[in-house]
Amino acid sequence: MAYAALSSLAQTTHRILNHHQYLISHDEKHQITLLREKVIFLREALHKFPMQASSLEARIRGSANQAEDMIEHFMYNQIWNHYYSTTNNPHHLHHDLEKAMEEINSISREAADFTTEDSAALGDSTTVRASSSMQLAGGVTVGLDEDLLKIADSLTGGSSSCQIIPIVGMAGIGKTTLAQKVYHHPLITETFMIRGWVTVSQDYKPQNIFSDLLACFKEGGIERHGQSNESMDEKVHKILKGRKFLIVLDDMWSRNAWDDARNAFPEDCNGSRIVITTRLADVASYSSSHLHQMRFMDQDQSWDLLKKKVYCPPDLEEIGMEIARRCGGLPLAIVLVAGMLSETNEFSWKQVAEKVGSAGELEKIISLSYTNLPHHLRSCFLYMGAFPEDYEIRTSKLIKLWIAEGFVEVEEEAIECLEDLVKRSLVLVKKRKPDGKIKSSGLHDMVREICRRRGEEENIQHRVSMAQPDLILLARTYGSTLRSIVCSRLISASWLGALGVFKLLRVLDVVDVNQYPLPAQVFDLFHLRYLAFACPNEIPAAIFRLQNLRTLIICPRNRFRRYSDDVIYLPLEIWRMPLLTHIVSFYSPLPDPEGVASPLNRLLELSVGRRFICTKEITEMIPNVRKLGITYFGGKFRENYQLHNLVFLHHLEKLKLVMEDGYVIPRNVWPVFPESLRKLTLNGWRFPWKYMETIGSLPNLQVLKLRNGACKGRTWETKEDQFPSLEFLEIDKCNLKKWVTEGSHFPRLKRLVLFDCSRLSNIPNDIGDIPTLELINVDYANKSLVECVKRIQDEQRDYENYVLQVHCMHRPNWKMAREAVMTAATISVGVCTIV
Incomplete structure (x- = not known):
């Protein structure tokens, strides 16, 4: 995609201009600066004038990829010469960039012709943006009531x-x-x-x-x-x-x-x-x-569903009913069309009505939805088509991959893109977090098939059927477009050892590859931004050579090994990788940073297990971390945790602390939390309920999850002026028998979850008086608690409060949906799926 190629090139030019490790001449710096200016100009042209710029897309993508290949090869050669102290094959950018700039200048001149026209030309654009009035949260059962009763x-x-x-x-x-x-x-x-x-x-x-x-x-x-x-x-x-x-x-x-x-x-x-x-x-x-x-919707049902999905002004109702009719009674077609109807003027609605066509063919509607996407969303959407059918894509992983591919630069931008695709009904939400954010998503089968087909047409993804793919053949076929390899099938050692042919590889996910440790060739892939692999017996210091790495994920080779006493430390060189933003290491703690000169200022997420000691020095080395997960195994080290130093992590927003051994933790090693904390999960710590007073004083805490005996004791008594911002409270598996509280103690609570609390037979009626409370979830097996919360609901309805809902659930439905296991291997951008 042209927009994605330009975005990636913009990031690359910024990197070479601002990192002093690259030796470029004054002329080369001037050339790269001019190139960056042209790139930003063309990206804006694509965004603001999509129809006029569509004829230039193929040329833009080709020239941008060519220029980025030249720059990245230059960067790679410089790093190689630095590590191995060689001066062979000196490479200069000046001549190569002159050739690339000729084509980019030509394209820019053509783009300038339509960008200087009157802004009214934007009215010819068929790009349709998402409307804030669209109502897409929650399922809609228009036309399904009769079916629901029958089933x-x-x-x-x-x-x-x-x-x-x-x-x-x-x-x-x-x-x-x-x-x-x-x-x-x-x-x-x-x-x-x-x-x-x-x-x-x-x-x-x-x-x-x-x-x-x-x-x-x-x-x-x-x-x-x-x-x-x-x-x-x-x-x-x-x-x-x-x-x-x-x-x-x-x-x-x-x-x-x-x-x-x-x-x-x-x-x-x-x-x-x-x-x-x-x-x-x-x-x-x-x-x-x-x-x-299943029956097709009739005209009235189709119109009702469309109105539920997008606001239709009274003067456009006639056109709206015609659009609904042309969708042929298919709910998915209506939902997708609603995603395009953002403009509340007669002209834009007539355009959609004409393009849907009288046949209402679903494939045409999906293709039209894609055509109407802004350029910055197209690559993000097509990338999702590379995942297997019915795959549940975790948002945390998808964001990291999008950033590594160069589609977006920061997490906030990626989240906005995902939400936008959901608003347009091209992407389905599979799960949401307690705060309403998307936890995982996926594609409808029909949408995925067309997405995959368009991706192949536009050289974003490829499908290859072979048991052990020939990497040399793939390199010759896809060349510099091959930037990503994600494998979940077992691949041989010889296959993995041939990765060196892909000098410009950005993403490598080989968690299930049938060999370890990683071959030395992996650490020569200087442009890697995302690396996920199964943990070997040691993590080599050579990982330091991956100076562009943003995301490092190290999984246990054997899932049972997570619970063993083995400790494999990350190498000291991890502190010399300044671009790292995410470290997820299931059982490898960070090494002592003694003697290391600079902190990891860009690190946003850290998830580690085993003997993580939270010293003051450690907190100073990860000053901007927002998300932290720590798991402890074995009680003999519990006095060395130094978790009181967590208070120095002033930007920490999400914290998960897991204690697997079930020991009672001495008071002198209780954690002290920073006031910035918004989400806290405690698992297995067996704190006394009195400790909740400390947690309740956190001014910004919105989500609190207490799991697997996080607190020990029979009585929890809360006080006034606690939990001022708490919106979600979950207590799962504890011996709590009596809860003494008042509604005013949780002034903003929206959702209360009580599960596997077999000794808790009732909760105070005052809980129902919390004005913001929307939902209480309880364990169906706890009959007395079920009766109690239903009485609270009935009492609220007597006061005409119909907002509060009560859900009683069996254990199998509590967390029934687990993340799907990827069953195919993927090589991407081009994304090449090996099946």
Whole structure:
């Protein structure tokens, strides 16, 4: 993409001009400065005049990539000569940049012709921006009420034998939406003892279906340890045996998938149910003779849904109804069109009406939604198409990848881009955090397919089918466009050792590569900005050579190793990598910084395990960290933690402290928190409830999660003037028996979560008087607590407070959705997906 290529080149020119380690002549500096000015000009032209600049996109992308390749090769050669003290093959930029500047100057002159025209030319632009009036939060069930009742009746009534209920219909008609609404309906959650949701997809594997179910059950607190020689389907069968269950098999594509899964579900004649969603009628009829066929929306329903998704001024209602009609009754088409209808004038709405076309074909609508994206969003969107089907993309990872690719420069910009794509309904929100921010997202299958196709057409991503891809062949085929490699399949050592051919690689994610340590060639990839790998026996000091690295993720090679006493320290050289912004090391602590000259001023996130000692010197070396996660294993080091020094991290906003060994922590080593803290998670620390007075004094704390015995004791008594900003409170698994509090003690609380607190039989009625309280979530198994919170809700309704909602949930639904495991390998920008 032209815009992304220009953004990346702008960052590269800034780096070479502002880092003194690169030796450039006065003339070269002048050339690069002029180049940067042209780049910024062209980027603005693309943004402000998208239609006029569209004819220049291919030339812009080609010249920008060529110029960046020249500069990065120059930077690479200089660093190589520095490390190995060589002076061979001296390389100068002056001549190469002259050639690149000829084409860029030519493009700039053409762009100047339309950018100097009257600003009224912007009226010809078909770029449509997101409207702040769009209402996209939460699901909309327009036209699904009757379907919802029918499915709910089939699930709760009828025969006691295990029934299969297929929901069938074309893509975008609302099958999954309907299944989700039924699955989370209070009547259904109360009816079924255990529930599970699995997305099957086209490239399913039987073991993945069962492993996902087992993971779902385990996260719900239901687990059965079978014999070591038991298959996963046998384990699923034993867990479900004797229980009334509801299983959803979403997005099933073949009869074989049902044949592979069916034997895991026992027949106990207890009213258990299995819901299947599929696009294929023969798959639906194969599993059951009683199908639920999804219908197209009628004209009134289509118009109602469009109005719920975007504000329509009264004078545009006639055009709006015509747009809704042309969407052909497909909910997904209506939602996507709503994402384009941001301008509240007759001209822009007429444009959309004409382009949707009378046929209302979904593919055309999705393509139109992409065409109407601003240039700065296109690369971000196409990049998401490289992830596998139904993949749940964690926002934290996606942001790091976008930054590494050069699409955006900072996290705040990336978050805005993601939110914008969601507002346009091109990206689906899978999970949100308590503060409403997006935790994970994904693409609808149809959107992903068109996204992937456009990515291949525009050379952003490629799909290659090969068991062990030939890196030399890939290098010849894609050349300098190959900037990213993300693998989750096991790759041989020889394959990994050939990575040196990609001198300009920016992203390398080889967490599941079948060998360690990393070969020496990896540390010659000077332009790496994102590196994720499985932890070997040691982390070499050569990692220091990756001077452009922003994100470093080190995962345990064996997940059980996280709980062992092994300690593998990060090398001292980690303190000499000034561009690092994120360090996630599951069990490698930071080394003592003694003798190190400069702090990691750009470090924003640090997540470490094992023997992290929070000395004053450490806090001075990471002064701007915003997010910190620390996990401790083994009680013998508990007096050396020095967590009172956390108070010196004046920019810390999110903190997670986990204690795995269950020891009672002496008072003299209790942490002291900075006032900047907004989110705090405590797990397993067994603090006395009295310690909550200290936490309650934090002026900016919005989210507090107390998990797995974070606090010990039977009584928690709160006081006035505590928790002034707290909006979310979760208490999960504790022995609390009595909670003495008043509504005025939590003046801004919006959501209260109480789970696995078996001794807590009631909470004060004053909780219901909190004016901001919207939701109370409690454990369905705690019957007395359920009755208590329902009484509070009924009392509030007597006072005409219908805002407060109460949700009672079984354990399997508490944290049922886990992040999907990536089943394909990806090589990107071009993003080349190896399947």
